[in-house]
Amino acid sequence: MGIYNTTQKEIAKQLDSGASRSQWKDWKWQRTHLITSIDEVERLLEVKFSPERKVKLVKTLEKFPLAITPYYLSLIDTADYENDPVFRQAVPDPSELLLSACEMSDPLAEDKDSPAPQITHRYPDRVLFHVSNVCSMYCRHCTRKRKVGDRDSIPARDTLKEGIKYIAETPEVRDVLLSGGDPFLLSDKYLDWILTELGKIDHVEVIRIGTRTPVVLPYRITDELVNMLKKHQPLWVNTHFNHPREITASSKAALAKLADAGIPLGNQTVLLAGVNDCPRIMKRLVHKLVQNRVRPYYLYQCDLSEGLKHFRTPVGKGIEIIESLIGHTSGFAVPTYVIDAPGGGGKIPVMPTYLISWSTNKVVLRNYEGIITTYKEPDSYEPIFCDRNCNDCSLQLKLDGADELKSVGISRLLSDSNEAITLVPGGLERIERRSDVEEDE
Secondary structure (H helix, E strand, O other), X not given: OOOOOHHHHHHHHHHOOOOOHHHHOOHHHHHXXXXXXXXXXXXXXXXXXXXXXXXXXXXHHHHOOOOEOHHHXXXXXXXXXXXXXXXXXXXXXXXXXXXXXXXXXXXXXXXXXXXXXXEEXXXXXXXXXXXXXXXXXXXXXXXXXXXXXXXXXXXXXXXXXXXXXXXXXXXXXXXEEEEOOOHHHOOHHHHHHHHHHHHOOOOOOEEEEEOOHHHHOHHHOOHHHHHHHHHHOOEEEEEOOOOHHHXXXXXXXXXXHHHHOOOOEEEEEEOOOXXXXXXXXXXXXXXHHHHOOEEEEEEEOOOOEOOOXXXXXXXXXXXXXXXXXXXXXXXXXXXXXXXXXXXXXXXXXXXXXXXXXXXXXXXXXXXXXXXXXXXXXXXXXXXXXXXXXXXXXXXXXXXXXXXXXXXXXXXXXXXXXXXXXXXXXXXXXXXXXXXXXXXXX
């Protein structure tokens, strides 16, 4: 899998004088030789930080540790390491200690939305299952920096059983996303057990795995792992490439193993200042992804986690990047740009506006070139009134096994079977005054 170049040989030799090519490509060897100090970074990259900067870097490590796989370190362009996208994602920056008032340890309220151990249940039909607190390495832009102290722990089987029990007792859950940490840092046997237990739950239709191993530890994608995963279809894998330079011969080989096994692949990119906040870089990234059978899925606005201030861009930069993709490349190569709402509101799409205006019989649109056009609405459209009485519906539903879920949010207002006409945010003084008056009367 991949190559074994001069840089990699030299790094391997300094970490382990007897290291061979096969050991370099052994993911467990990579894990046991993580680079965890600034001195090691200097020595292996043959760079020298100023004394003042080194003091600040060491101080940064007291709050946010350092852990880089030898493989990922070998991708850094030492001739211009300060601007290298791999360096920026892997090596600490003193700016991580410059916290803003808006930053939070748990900006997505994952802990608050946890009805059972290791479970985050935010959306109606799917849950996030934290099955590992171990990562291949420590990414500087990680949204779960609060969990970094647990990075070397794996939840016990009894703990995961409680999460599995919650999923089994919650029939609306049809989609389970395994996350962490990184699920692929579990042993094949342990991950096989988790997938087997989830596979026994009738209402779980699909399982997804979020992993960064194809990016920072591609040797983890072994034939044994892939053969195990093949037993648990339908299974989806989402990975996390942020820059074209991360797509190497080794990462391509890892992706090919997964794709050849019939596992659909997606990618979630985080928009990072100084790394990929450029339309040209992002277009090259999505092109290389689809070339390797990976569908660009999300482009994330950087979260409000502690220590990420220097990575954040204006939302306008994300819109600019999406504008440079829509119409300028294949539709399936365009990710959905989202903000994961602070406080646990979930992913909110933030995309360019192509619907300019509309009336009762016509909509006005613009395309990627700026051409403005119209679409004529039908003169006569008779909607089918929906009272949720599906047995008397004139549409040929035939939805074998389909379950109706309770409507919430905007879906609730649109539902003909629900009498609600308004969504009222909590804490509105006007509504509270109204309640007080009603109680007085």
